[in-house]
Amino acid sequence: MTDQKHEAKTCPRCAREFVCKANRIHQCGCMEVRLSRETVDHIRQTYDGCLCVACLALLESGAEARLDALR
Numbered sequence: 001m002t003d004q005k006h007e008a009k010t011c012p013r014c015a016r017e018f019v020c021k022a023n024r025i026h027q028c029g030c031m032e033v034r035l036s037r038e039t040v041d042h043i044r045q046t047y048d049g050c051l052c053v054a055c056l057a058l059l060e061s062g063a064e065a066r067l068d069a070l071r
Helices: 022-027 037-046 053-061 063-070
Strands: 007-010 017-020
Antiparallel strands (some): 007 017
């Protein structure tokens, strides 16, 4: 799933495997998600390493916080 230029990682939030292109950040899927400063701070405080694009989008949308409020 990877080549020599990119690294396979496991998302610490959902455990899905994804390809990190931090060495070519302009090609990385994470660049497609705009994150607020609050979301970035939350991610830094809660997780080690990169998250997959799906988790980044979910956290930015606030869906996780709304689900936690319902529990």
